[in-house]
Amino acid sequence: MATITIIGTGTMANAIGGVLANGGNSVAYVAHEQIGTARIEGDIVVLAVPYPALDGIVSAHADQLAGKTVVDITNPLDFTTFDSLVVPAGSSAAAELQAKLPASAVLKAFNTTFAATLVSGKVGDLTTTVLIAGDDAEAKQALKSAIEAGGLTAIDAGSLKRAHELEALGFLQLTLAAGEKISWTGGFGIIR
Amino acid sequence: MATITIIGTGTMANAIGGVLANGGNSVAYVAHEQIGTARIEGDIVVLAVPYPALDGIVSAHADQLAGKTVVDITNPLDFTTFDSLVVPAGSSAAAELQAKLPASAVLKAFNTTFAATLVSGKVGDLTTTVLIAGDDAEAKQALKSAIEAGGLTAIDAGSLKRAHELEALGFLQLTLAAGEKISWTGGFGIIR
Numbered sequence: 001m002a003t004i005t006i007i008g009t010g011t012m013a014n015a016i017g018g019v020l021a022n023g024g025n026s027v028a029y030v031a032h033e034q035i036g037t038a039r040i041e042g043d044i045v046v047l048a049v050p051y052p053a054l055d056g057i058v059s060a061h062a063d064q065l066a067g068k069t070v071v072d073i074t075n076p077l078d079f080t081t082f083d084s085l086v087v088p089a090g091s092s093a094a095a096e097l098q099a100k101l102p103a104s105a106v107l108k109a110f111n112t113t114f115a116a117t118l119v120s121g122k123v124g125d126l127t128t129t130v131l132i133a134g135d136d137a138e139a140k141q142a143l144k145s146a147i148e149a150g151g152l153t154a155i156d157a158g159s160l161k162r163a164h165e166l167e168a169l170g171f172l173q174l175t176l177a178a179g180e181k182i183s184w185t186g187g188f189g190i191i192r
Numbered sequence: 193m194a195t196i197t198i199i200g201t202g203t204m205a206n207a208i209g210g211v212l213a214n215g216g217n218s219v220a221y222v223a224h225e226q227i228g229t230a231r232i233e234g235d236i237v238v239l240a241v242p243y244p245a246l247d248g249i250v251s252a253h254a255d256q257l258a259g260k261t262v263v264d265i266t267n268p269l270d271f272t273t274f275d276s277l278v279v280p281a282g283s284s285a286a287a288e289l290q291a292k293l294p295a296s297a298v299l300k301a302f303n304t305t306f307a308a309t310l311v312s313g314k315v316g317d318l319t320t321t322v323l324i325a326g327d328d329a330e331a332k333q334a335l336k337s338a339i340e341a342g343g344l345t346a347i348d349a350g351s352l353k354r355a356h357e358l359e360a361l362g363f364l365q366l367t368l369a370a371g372e373k374i375s376w377t378g379g380f381g382i383i384r
Contacts (some may be wrong), residue, residue, distance in 0.1 A: 083353065090281025124383035125317065155373050157364065161275065165367075168360030172349065175357075181347050186383035191316035192374045 001025050002146040005040055007057060008032065008048035012073060015118035016048055016110055023149025036060040044069045044143060046110070051076040051086070051093055058100045066103035069139040072163075073110040075170040082178060085171060094133065094163035105136035107143055108163035109154075111170040114177070116185040121151050126189035129153040131169075133162040155190065193217050194338040197232055199249060200224065200240035204265060207310035208240055208302055215341025228252040236261045236335060238302070243268040243278070243285055250292045258295035261331040264355075265302040267362040274370060277363060286325065286355035297328035299335055300355035301346075303362040306369070308377040313343050318381035321345040323361075325354040347382065 006017045007030045021027045030038045032049065040061050047057055051074040058065075076086050076093040087093050098106035109132045110118070117128045130147050132154055134140050144154040157166060169188065176182045198209045199222045213219045222230040224241065232253050239249055243266040250257075268278050268285040279285050290298035301324045302310070309320045322339050324346055326332050332348050339346040349358060361380065368374045 083351075088281075089283075124381075126381070126383070155368065157373070158367055158371070159275075162364065162367070165360040165364040168357040169364060172354065172357040172361060175350055175354070176347065179350070181349070182382065182384045189316075189318070189381045189383050190374065191318070191378035191381050 001149075002044050002142055003042040004028070004044045004046065004146065005030060005042040006046045006048050007035065007040075010048065011115045012110065013046075013048035015115040016046055016073070019118050019150035019152055020146055022151060023146055025146050025149065040064040042068065044071060044146065046071040046073065048073055050074065054093065054097055058097070062101055065101055068104055069107060069136070069143065070097070070101055070104040071107050071109050071143065072097050075111050075167060075174060077171060077174065082175060085167060087167070090164060092163035092167045094167075095160055098135075098160055105134065105139035106160065107132055107134035107136070107139055108160065108166050109133075109143060112166055112173060112188060114173070114184050114187055117187065118152070120185070123187055123189040126191065127153050129155055129190040131155055131157040131166055133157045133160055133166055135160045153190070193341075194236050194334055195234040196220070196236045196238065196338065197222060197234040198238045198240050199227065199232075202240065203307045204302065205240035207307040208238055208265070211310050211342035211344055212338055214343060215338055217338050217341065232256040234260065236263060236338065238263040238265065240265055242266065246285065246289055250289070254293060257293055260296055261299060261328070261335065262289065262293055262296040263299050263301050263335065264289050267303050267359060267366060269363060269366065274367060277359060279359070282356060284355035284359045286359070287352055290327075290352055297326060297331035298352065299324055299326035299328070299331055300352065300358050301325075301335060304358055304365060304380060306365070306376050306379055309379065310344070312377070315379055315381040318383070319345050321347055321382040323347055323349040323358055325349045325352055325358055327352045345382070
């Protein structure tokens with residue numbers, strides 16, 4: 001069982017919190033308006049906020065995040081064009097975050113799973129699979145266990161470099177849904 | 193019905209040729225050793241070769257490929273490290289190929305479907321889905337129809353810029369299979 005703080009109270013925050021609470025993990029929430037004043041507890045902190053909100057969390061809470069696992073779920077799209085990401089080519093939001101939080105174990109996860117597939121636990125007939133990338137093997141294993149306890153599948157997708165590919169996948173999936181090629185309850189399922 | 197030439201006679205060449213022939217399309221093959229001497233016919237030419245072989249085809253056959261649809265299926269991995277692609281960050285093998293073949297309609301396709309899933313037509317219980325990216329809508333529609341006639345699903349995944357994301361997805365899928373997180377008969381299925 002892990003002690004988890006979720007920053008954010010939106011659709012993704014609730015969907016992720018629901019999975020982790022179902023797994024018997026201890027889950028607390030910090031609302032957006034509490035950023036800067038809340039005390040961030042727990043072993044794992046999920047930043048369930050949009051990409052532009054990351055910097056404010058880093059500024060306010062970098063010290064409290066030191067020594068913790070920090071989970072970045074963002075898809076850093078340029079939402080004005082829906083045609084590119086706003087992070088440098090070849091990099092990722094997660095790699096940028098790790099550079100700003102050198103004393104934390106940053107993981108990329110939950111950016112390739114639509115909220116509805118976390119809530120239902122299914123993508124079509126498949127169990128929803130969360131892909132995790134990061135450089136800290138112990139942190140990845142702890143998050144994987146917490147997710148699996150909640151009834152989903154989790155796969156260690158490799159080092160934090162793979163966050164680039166996970167963000168490309170998340171971006172592609174968003175463009176397919178926005179273009180009505182897939183639904184917001186569907187997307188990429190993983191067959192092992 | 194489309195007239196299709198497949199350059200290459202390997203596993204992917206045969207798997208793609210099988211799908212397209214099943215759909216009643218006219219399919220001819222050009223073997224690797226015929227590159228430079230063969231006459232390339234057909235409306236659609238599938239370059240079912242590894243990434244390093246593309247330049248030789250361009251050198252030998254750019255004139256014959258003018259006016260045709262050229263399908264790039266490559267995953268331009270650095271196979272010595274299995275940790276990055278060899279194309280510039282933010283670009284793609286398909287975008288590079290389009291720049292070298294300005295008079296052809298270059299499409300990215302078949303790089304996210306393992307050969308076994310093309311042969312069986314299934315990823316798990318799902319119908320195998322081919323994702324297509326390219327800037328020529330008519331060329332995409334013709335390839336989509338040829339694939340669908342062969343019993344698979346095909347999705348227009350957007351402009352040729354999306355080849356970057358398709359190559360990231362293909363790369364990720366290859367690393368997951370090489371790392372035994374998924375099998376070579378599995379991978380990413382698409383639920384609509």
